[in-house]
Amino acid sequence: MNTINVGVIGCGYWGPKLARNFNEMPGTHLAWVSDLSEERLAHMRQLYPEAHTTQDYHEVLASDVQAVAIATPVSTHHQLAMEALQAGKNILVEKPLAATVAQATEIAETADRLGPVAMVGHTFQFNPAVHAVRDLIASGELGQVYYINATRVNLGLFQSDINVMWDLAPHDISILLDILGMEPSQVSASGGIFVRPQCRIHEVAYLNLHFPNGILANVRVSWLDPVKTRRITVIGSKKMLVYDDIAENKVILYDQGVDVPPYSDTPEQFQLSYRHGPETIVPVQWREPLRLECESFIGCIRHGRGHCATCAGRGTLSCSQAWVGVKVVRVLEAAQKSLLNGGGRELVSL
Numbered sequence: 097m098n099t100i101n102v103g104v105i106g107c108g109y110w111g112p113k114l115a116r117n118f119n120e121m122p123g124t125h126l127a128w129v130s131d132l133s134e135e136r137l138a139h140m141r142q143l144y145p146e147a148h149t150t151q152d153y154h155e156v157l158a159s160d161v162q163a164v165a166i167a168t169p170v171s172t173h174h175q176l177a178m179e180a181l182q183a184g185k186n187i188l189v190e191k192p193l194a195a196t197v198a199q200a201t202e203i204a205e206t207a208d209r210l211g212p213v214a215m216v217g218h219t220f221q222f223n224p225a226v227h228a229v230r231d232l233i234a235s236g237e238l239g240q241v242y243y244i245n246a247t248r249v250n251l252g253l254f255q256s257d258i259n260v261m262w263d264l265a266p267h268d269i270s271i272l273l274d275i276l277g278m279e280p281s282q283v284s285a286s287g288g289i290f291v292r293p294q295c296r297i298h299e300v301a302y303l304n305l306h307f308p309n310g311i312l313a314n315v316r317v318s319w320l321d322p323v324k325t326r327r328i329t330v331i332g333s334k335k336m337l338v339y340d341d342i343a344e345n346k347v348i349l350y351d352q353g354v355d356v357p358p359y360s361d362t363p364e365q366f367q368l369s370y371r372h373g374p375e376t377i378v379p380v381q382w383r384e385p386l387r388l389e390c391e392s393f394i395g396c397i398r399h400g401r402g403h404c405a406t407c408a409g410r411g412t413l414s415c416s417q418a419w420v421g422v423k424v425v426r427v428l429e430a431a432q433k434s435l436l437n438g439g440g441r442e443l444v445s446l
């Protein structure tokens with residue numbers, strides 16, 4: 097197996113986690129790391145003395161690395177991704193893929209035209225608990241999905257370049273696309289700015305996503321909440337489930353619901369019958385999602401797009417190719433329009 101040399105651009109909070117994985121994975125070599133900050137590079141040199149470091153990412157693009165992971169602020173994703181693709185590199189761009197649909201689309205189209213792998217870091221698409229939820233929905237265990245509620249809140253980290261929706265909601269939107277296998281047709285969003293009014297950056301946001309077959313999903317994201325919560329509840333006609341990413345038992349299936357009698361002659365008969373069946377812990381074979389994401393990226397480089405072990409028969413969209421990133425940015429862009437225009441419904445245009 098040939099070793100694949102990897103460069104990581106951006107070594108703030110998230111980049112070092114990518115660097116760790118590429119350093120530990122068999123068959124990859126962390127060859128370069130780049131950051132504008134010399135302090136961050138000094139830290140990376142301590143961790144990875146064998147890696148080259150540079151404040152100028154062009155050096156990474158001019159090197160012999162085959163793969164580049166981009167973990168810089170969102171506003172820089174498009175330029176870095178385009179330059180990396182034009183330099184012939186396979187790219188893994190952190191979420192969200194880009195700051196606009198036009199930019200994200202250009203990245204995906206350029207990758208298609210030039211050939212390299214272009215992936216977006218939708219880490220939760222590689223989360224085994226999300227896979228368990230997706231499989232339960234697909235198997236019909238829950239019946240018809242009525243609605244989904246997603247909560248992703250905690251105290252901090254306040255960002256200075258993007259609002260809370262662009263920061264946290266890409267995770268929930270990518271999860272929804274993955275577990276439902278479809279895109280919403282409309283979205284609305286409202287939110288609040290409380291702590292830093294001068295920044296005009298939303299710190300709390302509520303999104304409502306409307307899917308074509310009537311499924312409704314609500315996503316609540318906040319940097320201003322005392323309890324860290326990463327929870328998704330799926331309500332189906334037969335059963336319900338809760339996926340709590342922080343809990344030890346991450347997915348719990350509830351055999352609960354409400355059955356309406358098929359006919360009724362009296363008001364008494366017209367009663368809803370509540371089912372309170374057992375709760376079942378759904379087994380999840382846990383592995384670090386980011387490791388699976390990095391393995392998928394390298395697997396796609398080795399074996400061709402959509403042919404890594406994670407994709408296994410699920411088509412290219414399953415392993416978070418750039419086009420999935422475009423879909424998520426499409427929802428975010430429509431939601432942003434709604435957020436700034438009083439919370440009305442916006443079409444998620446294709």
Ligand SMILES: NC(=O)c1ccc[n+]([C@@H]2O[C@H](COP(=O)([O-])OP(=O)(O)OC[C@H]3O[C@@H](n4cnc5c(N)ncnc54)[C@H](O)[C@@H]3O)[C@@H](O)[C@H]2O)c1
Pocket residue numbers: 105106107108109110111130131132133136151153166167168169170172190191192217218219263
């Ligand atoms: N997948 C996840 O769960 C997850 C989690 C956190 C962050 N992220 C994503 O990772 C990306 C980075 O987020 P972060 O929290 O690490 O931000 P950060 O601000 O902590 O780090 C960004 C780093 O990029 C560096 N940088 C900026 N421009 C550069 C350039 N031209 N060349 C080299 N370095 C440059 C900065 O100096 C900084 O150190 C964002 O897209 C974010 O959404 C993903």
